[in-house]
Amino acid sequence: MHNLYREVLEEDFFVYSLPCGVTDSFVKGVFAELTRFGIYDEATESWNCLPKKPSAVAGHGATVYQPLTKIFDEVVAAAQKLNKKLVQNFRLEIHRQTPMISGETSDVRLDSRPDAFLVISDHALKNMEKDMEKRMSKDGWKENMGSSRTTADADDSPQAESVGKGILVRKIALTGEFKKQASTSNVDDNNAKILWNMASILSYDPCRRFSFGFTIESCTMSIWLLSRSSFLRSKSFDLQKEPLALIRTFLFFAFSSPQDMGWDPSITFCPSDSTEDTYLIVAGNHVYRTCYFLADSSKDHPFGRCSRVWKVVDSAGKIHALKDLWMEFDRPEEHTIYQQILADIASASDRNTVSQALLTPIAYGRVEVSGKPDDTQDVILQGYNDQETSFGQLTTVPVVKFNPTMLVSLGPSHPDDEDRAPEDPDTSEDTNISDDAGTTEDDEMPEFALRCAQFRQLSSRRYHYRIVYEECATTISRTTKLENVVLAIIQIVTALGVMNCAGWVHRDISAANLYYYKLDNTERGLIGDLEYARRHGQSSIHSVRTGTPAYMAIEASARSYLFRPSSFKPRDLFKPSSFKRCTAKAKVEDPPFSHNFIHDLESVWWVLVSVLILNDGSKDGKLVESLQKTSRQALMSQLFSKSGSATARHAILLSPKFEHTVSSLFQPLVEAVRSLACVLHAAYQQAEENYPSIDLSHCPAAHCHFRTFLEDIRPEIEGIALIPVKQLAYDVLQAHKRSMGSMEEPSIEDSASKKRLRAASNSTILSSTSTPDL
Template sequence: MTRISTPPPGVPVTPDTLPQPKQTSLAGYHSGDLALGRTAVPNGLGAIPQVPLEYFKSAALPPLRKQIDIGKIKTSLEGAEAWSRHSGWTAIKEPKLSGVSEEETLEPLSKVFDAVVCEAAKDLHTPATLRFVSRPTQSPHSDLPDSSLPDAYLLLLEKKSVDIPGAKKNSAKNSDHDSWYDIAVSFEFKKSDGTAERKYVIWGLHHIMRSDPCRRAAFGVTIENTEMRFWFTCRAVTLVSKSFNFFSEPEHLIHFFCALVFAENHELGWDPTIRRVCVEDETQYIITVETEDGRTIEYQTTKVISDFGVDGVSGRGTRIFKVHLRSRDGKLDAEPVVLKDSWRESDRDREDKILEQIFDDLRKLGTEVEQEARQYFLTVVEAGDVTVHGMIDGTTSLLHGSDLPADCASYALSVDGILKAKPTRSSEGLAQSLPSVPGATKHSKIQHRIHFRLVFKEVCTPIHELQHLGTAFQTLQDVLKGLLTLQLLHSVGWVHRDVSTGNALRAGEVGKLADLEYAKRMNSKASNEVCTGTLDFMACEVEAQKYLFEPPKVLSVADFFKDNKDKDKFPYKFNPLHDMESLWWIATWILYRHVDKVGHQQSEAQRKWFDELFPGRFNARFSAFSADVDYEVLPTSFQPAAFTVVSAMRQALKIAYIASENSMPPAYTDALAELQRVFTSHLADGVKHSKHVELHTPGVKRSYQEDPMFESRDNKHLKVRSFLRSLPKC
């Protein structure tokens, strides 16, 4: 096997980016408590760009129709006594002086909306697409549980939602039930001056983007007495405009209404390449994939496999569906496939392109090596970037090619309450991904994203859903055995950088490694602003962003300064040992998370060790890795495998790190080769010791059986969707 070349001395190394946790991966957000969710979302954003009104109008809003003259409309409204330059909007009293409730004070905003639209329509032949609705005591319908009550919203006249039998109806007289899936703009009002409404409007934006696969962007408005702000979010950024007095400066509100009301649906943030349908009383989606050779193919969903990726307001927004090919006459192909819908950073290659680069590198080792390798990766059936109205769908087009203005300030989203930084321990035993985002920085550039779709042949089972310990270890063993996935990546100089339970899959009798979007060549000098990691399975050095196993040195003063210069020359860099450590964390997580009998709970000691090893916060990985782990707290049937996997494999990792970091940059080639041999041997022992050992999530009853050793897609029931639908997502 070809070995990896350690970067030679003297070659500058680009350090990787320090990751930080997303608040929407923490327990408070997933508790179902609306107040905690409304705290988590703005806390996760931290601070967002506050942009001038003119920038917001040109970048975030749809362009005005040519016939619309804002100055003329303002003059006409003044002539019709709808607005006065002395007292503002005649239909609305200054909120904090009105003497009535917020609902009564701001309900007449609908009259302002109607007056503006009526004047604008006089010179247009384009019908309005939105209407103003104010039902502040009623919660719009959503497939996800959500009891939030927006004060008002702009609603599509031709709705995108579908009627689902049994869905909650709106109690307003003579009205159909409103749906979040038809809301283009959500409004939040407050009579007094202040900032309390920001978390409510952000929650509304967040709920639209997390719950609706048909949305690419969303808008919001906050009103605090006479001050108004506009809001916009997409997968790359959330923006807020500077405030203005909508009584004395009506032109901004007139522009806002006119830009949106006469816009096409795709300009309002909807995706024309995916549509919602009702199938057997359930919501499903028909999704179009456009390939690079110009073919358009339709797939219809039958299940949501995963949508944890939409929990963040911005980011990849990954959704994974089980789908069937749909013919022109609406018939579905019998064989299921998997469709991935996601938004990659614009400076990254699409995942299928990365796969081909890996295979090209493997081909240099021989065609047999390449063919052997292909069975350990997912098979891409179709791939392509999404196009909307002839343009690549990305945040660049949503923002009309604009970057942030040079004088862009940050708008702090301070909210009450701080969430405890600990991932959810779900009742289904899912490994909660804790994606990472860059720390707070000055807002000077938008990291734009491109919308893409991939279709994979294999319908796999993530390792965290396997139901026998032997099968789980065998899956990890497959990842290492011979020229399997990670070894093949490393042998041609690649690292994965996000090995987790969601990316270690089983298809029939073969282990596969998925989600290669963040894989890169070791000699790559590219550095991205955004990096990712799953905290429970992140290597210690990845979390710390420094090397932790260098031998202690006794240095003179001169040597001390020379040593520090060497560290500057060779900063921390991800290497293959970090991927290997992630495998150890997965194996350890499986053992300490589960029990071996239906309905049983973890012992207090096992639960304590699980929380010690996986505390769900940063700056805790190295101490957890270094601790003498007690495997005797595990169920008796787990212990033989645990001794081999938890204790022996961890010791081998330590030895590999120490050996590789005897020199800088780390010389990991020989250490990695030995570590791969040790891991393969110990995982084989783990399989041998746990062939008939079952895996059960504490307290959860299993309603079906599976093969003791090998699971196939034909008999594996995907149970994640029912759990996901019970959680709030963004």
């Protein structure tokens, strides 16, 4: 997580970030009421119930600042006295050591225990539910399918939420952190905690578009906002000497609408008997009910696309997949890319081939809030441009941990996740790679300035987008039959070949966005995640590297053409005359690196390698494991872990010798993979033979070779089941746990099972290789 934020002037923060329509005259009227009844003493410039010097008061900060709840209630009462139409939607609660609970069904306590909570009221939640029911009625829903109870059925009292397990994240509008002294270490600790709290709310509650927080050190108060592209902090104010600022803040906290506090009106929690939290989501003009999460990258970083994917059901009971994400503002929507790809294919039969191999959009569009397309600048910040504000820096940075309830639902990573940080400007796709000696601009740039530049890239303006796919398919990484994997890959390569001939590159092929899909008697290989696809050679202003690291072509990873002819000719070491002094030659400009068709094909090759390495085989009910588990484990770590080695990946592509490392049942596919590596080598060498000119005219032949080799092995791999290595380790661990329950040693008789048990805790496989069905 980055440790930078943008500091916004207090007046700007109130005008743009706290848009509750509170006028200065109304704030002054509330202040007059509070002074008239002795709540605030103008003579001493202090709130009568709040210590002027908190550090002098013994006790925990939550106890010392407990009077803030009384001030909050008095502000609410005074405001409603002046305007009887005001409806309070949120209440302030201050507790000590009360955790946040991730969800209704998970019962997982988060590490954070904020000092203060702003909790949404029952009636505000019910109003959002009623609005969703109206949309469902228009969409043809006869009933809230799967729901057996309503919010009204639950005990929503403050005591029920606060005593015992904690407070549900979905009911927390914001959190607060207190420190009695304003020391540097206390400020740093508060700042780190409030960032953690806000990021946790965005991570665990899909109903949030952004979140607020506040920190208090002694009598100094700051307000914070975190969205998918902004991390803002207001200028601090003295809550004792600047009572109008505190009153305005509390008026916003109490009377704002849920959407002004970050809630998304187009998605609501749906109480049900499901083992997983259920939601109703609007996409296009339709309402869908979630069945369960398929993928969720929102935990990796508060910024970025933060994709969430659900299996959903429509009003007719049909199953689909729905994706929700925040796109860079200047990038096209995925359904637009889908339409452009098909429009660029001239032949009707080829167009049908590709359409049958792409996930089919059936509902899509930008999410609307109050009739406006939601985005991080015009809607969330009310048009305020925070890009010109000054930077602040957190000294202590919280490490965002994976959501323990979602470990099995991590999907493909995205270019703006932490493992794909912004590149240096000199190595972006659309700039030349300089070979000049000397320092670059980034070498001369101070570290803080460089991080500010990277922060600007990650915090770019974004819009909120949803798309629903007709198909709810199974990712290649979760397909359980080898013959189905190969069938899907053949169809995918065929479609990629047509797309490439039409000038399109996918740029993010991985085992998590290639699918096997079967409907009735029809089997299809499908390609998903088109948001990074573009026409080859099309320029881009984005200097963010695309591709899932474990499946990225080695040239795309290195941002360099690696198969160009060597400038050194073969020479005889025993003939000195063959060596002459190398004279300087005219500089040849390197072409800008661009992701091409061969790179997509190599990513498909890495998908096949992952199937070999990350699974054991089974046939006729008999498991056939790798004979070299240690070597296989090393390969898993080198190729498919977050600490994977680029050198190891390059070596495997150059010489893919791992037939003894994988199950012997996979031998036909091992031979095909080795042959396809030769095809890739030939394709790269031909393309770069006349470097710096890159010739891609032969690519259709490479696609043809891929299909031929895979078609040849299909009869040999029938009936082979894929058993994920992680599943094997899990099974052994479960057996161990059961045996430990009876205080006996685990019943593991063979050495292979013992090794699996020892390796189970050391497995560091990329989460994207275990993505559930889509």
